[in-house]
Amino acid sequence: MKKYWSDRGCIITEPYDLEVGAGTMCPETFLRVLGPKPYRVAYVQPSRRPADGRYGENPNRLYKHQQLQVILKPTPADVIDQYLGSLEAIGIDLTKHDIKFEEDNWESPTLGAWGVGWQVMLDGLEITQFTYFQQCGGIDLELCPAELTYGLERLAAFLQGVESVYEIEWTKDVKYAAVRLTDELQMSVYNFEMADVPTLWELFGLHEKECQRLIDAWPKYEEKHRFPVLGAYEQVLKCSNLFNLLDSRGAISVTERVGVIGRVRKLAVGTAQLWVEQQQ
Amino acid sequence: MNFLLEIGVEEIPDWMIVPALVHLRDGFANLLATNRLKGQVHWADATCRRLVIMAEGLPTGQKDSIEILNGPPKSAGEGAAQGFARKSGITFEDLEVTSTPKGEYYTYRRKLVGRPTLEILDEALPGLILGIPWPKTMYWSDKGSSRFIRPIRWVTAILGATTLRFNVAGVDATNTTSGHRRFGKPSIRVAIKHYEIKLRDNHVLVHAADRRKKIEDGIAALLEGKDLTLKADEKLLDTLTYLTEWPTPILGSFDPSYLTLPEEVLVTVMRHHQKYFSVSKPDGTLAPHFIAVMNIPSDPDGFVVAGNERVLRARFNDARFFWDADQKRKLEDRVESLASVTFHAKLGNYLEKTHRVWKLVEQLGGDEHAQRAALLAKCDLTTDMVKEFTDLQGIVGGLYARAQGESAYTAEAIYEHYKPLNMEDSVPSSHGGLILSLADKLDTLRECFRVGMAPKGSSDPFALRRAAQGVVKVLVEGNITTPLNTLLGGDAALEEFFADRIRYYFREIRGYKYDEVNAVLAAGKDSLPDVAERLAAIQAVRPTPDFEPLAASFKRIRNILEQASFTAGTFDPALLEDGPERDLYQAASALQLGAGYTTDLERIASLRPAVDLFFDKVLVNAPDANVRMNRLALLYSILTRSSAIADFSEIVTS
Numbered sequence: 001m002k003k004y005w006s007d008r009g010c011i012i013t014e015p016y017d018l019e020v021g022a023g024t025m026c027p028e029t030f031l032r033v034l035g036p037k038p039y040r041v042a043y044v045q046p047s048r049r050p051a052d053g054r055y056g057e058n059p060n061r062l063y064k065h066q067q068l069q070v071i072l073k074p075t076p077a078d079v080i081d082q083y084l085g086s087l088e089a090i091g092i093d094l095t096k097h098d099i100k101f102e103e104d105n106w107e108s109p110t111l112g113a114w115g116v117g118w119q120v121m122l123d124g125l126e127i128t129q130f131t132y133f134q135q136c137g138g139i140d141l142e143l144c145p146a147e148l149t150y151g152l153e154r155l156a157a158f159l160q161g162v163e164s165v166y167e168i169e170w171t172k173d174v175k176y177a178a179v180r181l182t183d184e185l186q187m188s189v190y191n192f193e194m195a196d197v198p199t200l201w202e203l204f205g206l207h208e209k210e211c212q213r214l215i216d217a218w219p220k221y222e223e224k225h226r227f228p229v230l231g232a233y234e235q236v237l238k239c240s241n242l243f244n245l246l247d248s249r250g251a252i253s254v255t256e257r258v259g260v261i262g263r264v265r266k267l268a269v270g271t272a273q274l275w276v277e278q279q280q
Numbered sequence: 281m282n283f284l285l286e287i288g289v290e291e292i293p294d295w296m297i298v299p300a301l302v303h304l305r306d307g308f309a310n311l312l313a314t315n316r317l318k319g320q321v322h323w324a325d326a327t328c329r330r331l332v333i334m335a336e337g338l339p340t341g342q343k344d345s346i347e348i349l350n351g352p353p354k355s356a357g358e359g360a361a362q363g364f365a366r367k368s369g370i371t372f373e374d375l376e377v378t379s380t381p382k383g384e385y386y387t388y389r390r391k392l393v394g395r396p397t398l399e400i401l402d403e404a405l406p407g408l409i410l411g412i413p414w415p416k417t418m419y420w421s422d423k424g425s426s427r428f429i430r431p432i433r434w435v436t437a438i439l440g441a442t443t444l445r446f447n448v449a450g451v452d453a454t455n456t457t458s459g460h461r462r463f464g465k466p467s468i469r470v471a472i473k474h475y476e477i478k479l480r481d482n483h484v485l486v487h488a489a490d491r492r493k494k495i496e497d498g499i500a501a502l503l504e505g506k507d508l509t510l511k512a513d514e515k516l517l518d519t520l521t522y523l524t525e526w527p528t529p530i531l532g533s534f535d536p537s538y539l540t541l542p543e544e545v546l547v548t549v550m551r552h553h554q555k556y557f558s559v560s561k562p563d564g565t566l567a568p569h570f571i572a573v574m575n576i577p578s579d580p581d582g583f584v585v586a587g588n589e590r591v592l593r594a595r596f597n598d599a600r601f602f603w604d605a606d607q608k609r610k611l612e613d614r615v616e617s618l619a620s621v622t623f624h625a626k627l628g629n630y631l632e633k634t635h636r637v638w639k640l641v642e643q644l645g646g647d648e649h650a651q652r653a654a655l656l657a658k659c660d661l662t663t664d665m666v667k668e669f670t671d672l673q674g675i676v677g678g679l680y681a682r683a684q685g686e687s688a689y690t691a692e693a694i695y696e697h698y699k700p701l702n703m704e705d706s707v708p709s710s711h712g713g714l715i716l717s718l719a720d721k722l723d724t725l726r727e728c729f730r731v732g733m734a735p736k737g738s739s740d741p742f743a744l745r746r747a748a749q750g751v752v753k754v755l756v757e758g759n760i761t762t763p764l765n766t767l768l769g770g771d772a773a774l775e776e777f778f779a780d781r782i783r784y785y786f787r788e789i790r791g792y793k794y795d796e797v798n799a800v801l802a803a804g805k806d807s808l809p810d811v812a813e814r815l816a817a818i819q820a821v822r823p824t825p826d827f828e829p830l831a832a833s834f835k836r837i838r839n840i841l842e843q844a845s846f847t848a849g850t851f852d853p854a855l856l857e858d859g860p861e862r863d864l865y866q867a868a869s870a871l872q873l874g875a876g877y878t879t880d881l882e883r884i885a886s887l888r889p890a891v892d893l894f895f896d897k898v899l900v901n902a903p904d905a906n907v908r909m910n911r912l913a914l915l916y917s918i919l920t921r922s923s924a925i926a927d928f929s930e931i932v933t934s
Contacts, residue, residue, distance in 0.1 A: 060597075080290060080461075081466075084461065094461075094462045096583050096584075098576055102523070105416070116418045116430075123584050123587025124556075124587060127592045139471055142421075142423050143421075144421060
C-alpha cells in the first residue's frame with residue numbers, strides 16, 4: 001500500500017512519535033491540510049483510543065490500532081479510482097468482493113475539524129474512512145484534500161481470513177497476539193482502572209498552560225519563521241490524549257465534557273491560525 | 281426532440297436521492313415553462329452515482345414573438361417621443377402611433393427572435409443543477425468553488441443528437457456516461473435512444489423500480505424451496521435500492537447458538553449495522569440466516585457470503601459481550617448513575633427526569649409495577665448495549681428487567697414506553713406501558729415548554745410535535761379518559777399546542793372532516809376517547825337525509841338566540857300555541873337520549889320535520905314579549921340538550 005501511494009506521488013513518512021487518537025491528528029495531516037500548498041503524504045500511524053480498550057478480550061476492538069493515513073491535497077478527480085486501485089494492489093479482487101460507499105461524515109470537535117464522506121464497506125466490513133476535509137482548526141480549507149484512513153488490522157484479518165485480530169499472522173509463526181496482546185491488557189488496566197485522575201488533570205492543565213503561553217507569545221515574537229508553532233501543537237496533542245484518558249477513566253461527566261472539549265479546541269484553533277499566518 | 285441529462289456524482293447518501301430528484305424534475309419542467317418551451321419530463325430516476333432526467337417533445341427553439349413598448353401619448357409631442365426612443369435604444373422613426381381607448385400613443389413593436397433550445401439549456405442547466413437543495417453540501421476543489429452533495433464527476437447532456445456545451449462545477453457536458461465501477465466501462469458514448477440499454481450492458485440499472493424488482497426477485501429465488509420467510513422491511517429495501525447500481529442478494533447464515541440473544545438485538549445488528557434483511561422460520565421465530573445485497577452481479581466463490589458472515593459473527597460477539605457485561609450491574613443499581621446522563625443542558629439530567637416521570641405515573645393512577653417501571657425506565661441509557669445500539673433504548677431496558685427478575689408487568693412497561701415511535705406505530709399494549717409512555721412524553725413537553733423550547737415554524741429539534749401526537753394517540757387508542765388539560769400543568773402555550781395536535785390527529789391520521797372535528801371538540805374535549813367515539817357517531821349519521829338540514833336549522837337557532845342575547849329563561853308549556861309549536865315541544869320532550877352516541881344522533885335527527893315546520897309556520901319574534909321569551913326558551917332547551925355530542929352549528933352544510 002505504501003508503495004502504491006508512493007508511486008502516486010505521496011511522500012512516505014514514519015509514524016509520528018507522540019500519542020494520537022488518529023492519523024488525522026499528526027501535523028502531517030492537521031497542519032499540512034491548511035494553506036494553499038499542495039501536499040501528498042502517506043504514513044502508518046498507531047492510534048490510541050483508551051475507551052476502546054477491551055483488555056485484549058474482544059476480537060475486534062483495540063485500545064491501539066494501526067491506521068494507514070493518506071492525504072491527497074488537492075483531491076484528484078479520479079480519487080475513488082485510485083482508492084479502489086489501492087485495494088487491488090494489496091490483492092483484493094474487486095470483481096469478487098462487494099464494495100459500497102456508505103454516508104459517514106467525519107467530525108472532530110476537539111480539533112475543530114470536519115469533512116464529509118463515506119465509510120467504505122468491503123463485504124460488509126468497514127475498512128476505510130474516506131473524507132473530503134472541509135475545515136480544520138476552525139479554518140475553511142483553501143484546497144479540499146481527500147483523506148483516506150485504512151484500518152490495517154481489519155484489512156490484514158480480511159486478507160488472511162481470520163476471525164480475530166489476535167490471530168493475524170504478523171510474520172511467519174508470530175501472531176498479532178504475541179506482539180500486541182500484553183499492551184492491550186496492561187493499557188486497558190491502566191486506562192480504565194489505575195490512571196490517577198488528579199495527576200491526569202494536573203498534566204492536562206500544565207500542557208494547556210504551556211500551549212497557551214506559546215500562542216500568547218506569538219504577536220511579539222520578531223522572527224516569525226523561527227516561532228515553534230509545532231511545539232505548541234505538540235502540547236495540543238498531549239491535551240487531547242489526556243482528555244481521552246480522563247474520559248476512559250469516567251472522570252468527565254457529560255455536562256463537563258463540552259467544556260473540556262472546548263478547552264482543547266481553543267488550543268487547536270489557536271495553533272492552526274498561527275500555522276496559517278506563519279506559512280504566508 | 282428528446283433530451284437527456286445525467287449528472288454523474290460520487291456516491292450520494294441513499295436517503296437524499298429521491299427528494300433531490302423531485303427537485304430536479306420539477307425544476308426542469310419549470311425551466312421549460314418559464315422559457316416558453318414546449319415539452320415535458322418523460323421520466324426522472326437515479327442511482328447512487330447518477331441523477332437522470334429524460335424529457336421529450338422539446339422544440340428546436342422558442343417561437344419568435346413581439347413585445348409592445350408603450351411610449352408617451354401623442355399629445356406630449358415629438359420631443360417626448362424622441363426621449364422615449366433614445367431611452368429604449370431605438371430611433372424616433374421606429375415608433376408608430378397606436379390608437380387606444382385612452383387616446384393615441386407612441387408605441388414600439390419590438391421583435392423578439394426566439395432563442396435556440398440548446399442555447400437556453402446551456403445557459404440555465406448549471407444553475408438548475410447547483411440549485412438542488414441538499415441537507416449538507418461540500419466543495420471538492422478550492423475554497424469558494426461550487427458546492428454539491430458529493431463531487432460531480434461527469435455530466436451527460438444531449439438534445440436530440442446534439443451534445444450540450446455547458447460547464448458545471450468545472451465539468452464539461454459530454455455525450456458519454458460511465459458504467460458500474462468494476463463491471464462497466466468508465467467512459468461510454470451514448471445516444472438518447474440507447475441510453476438505458478447501454479447502461480444495462482454496463483451493469484447499471486438506472487431505474488429504481490428495476491433495481492427493487494431485481495432485489496425482490498433475487499430474494500424470492502434464494503428462499504425458494506426453503507422453509508424460510510423474509511421479514512419484509514420496506515425502508516431497508518429503499519436504502520439498498522439507492523445504495524447500489526446492480527443489486528444482487530445473497531443468503532448467509534450464522535451459528536444458531538446466537539439465537540439465545542434476544543431477537544430484537546439480533547435484528548437490530550443485522551438491520552442497522554449491516555443492512556441485512558432478517559429471515560424467519562415457519563413458526564415465526566428468527567432463523568439463523570440473513571440476506572445481504574451486493575452491488576456486483578454474483579459471488580461465484582462465496583467470498584462475499586463468507587466475508588459478511590465473518591463480520592456478523594464479530595458483531596454478534598460484541599452484542600453478547602455487551603449483554604454479559606451489562607448484567608453485572610442491575611438496572612436498579614444504575615438509577616443513581618442517571619445523574620450523570622444529561623437529558624438536556626437546560627433541563628438537567630435523567631435522574632431528575634426519572635423522579636418527575638415517576639410522580640406523574642403515580643398521578644395517572646399507575647400501580648406499583650408501573651411506578652417501578654418509571655424508576656427503571658431510563659437506566660438502560662447507561663448500558664453498553666444501548667450505547668452501541670441506541671435504537672434499542674427501552675427495548676433493552678425491558679429485556680434486562682425481565683432477565684433480572686422484575687415483574688412481567690414492569691418489564692413490559694419499560695419495553696414499550698417509547699411507543700408509539702410515529703403515527704404508524706401502535707401504542708403500548710399494557711396499561712403500565714401506556715401510562716409510562718404518556719408520563720415520559722408529557723414530562724418532556726412540559727419541561728421544554730417551561731424553559732421556552734416550544735417548536736417554532738418548521739424547526740422542532742426535540743420532536744415535540746411527534747411527542748404530543750404520541751400523547752394524543754396513547755390517550756385515544758389506549759382509552760385513557762383523564763382530561764388532557766389536567767396533565768399539562770396549566771401551561772397555556774402547551775394547551776394551545778395540544779389543541780392543534782388533537783385536530784391534526786383526528787383529521788390527518790383518522791381522516792375525519794374538519795367541520796366534524798370542530799363540531800365535536802366544541803361540545804367538549806376533556807376525554808379524548810370520548811371525542812373519538814362522538815366523531816365516529818357523527819360520521820355514521822352524517823350521510824342520513826335528516827342530518828345536514830337539521831344541522832342548518834340548529835345553526836339558525838343559534839343565530840336567533842345570539843341576536844336576542846338569550847341566555848336563560850323560564851319555560852311555560854301553557855304559553856305554547858297549538859300546532860307546529862306544541863308539536864315541536866312534544867317531539868323534543870319525547871326524545872330519549874343516552875342510548876349511545878349514534879342512536880342519540882339518529883333520534884335528534886328525527887326532530888327535523890318538527891323543526892322545519894316550526895320555522896315555517898311559527899314566528900319566534902312574536903309581538904307578545906312573554907310568548908317570545910317562551911319560544912326562545914324552547915329553542916334554547918332543544919339546542920342545549922342536543923349539543924352534548926357535537927355543536928351542530930359547526931357543521932358546514934352544502
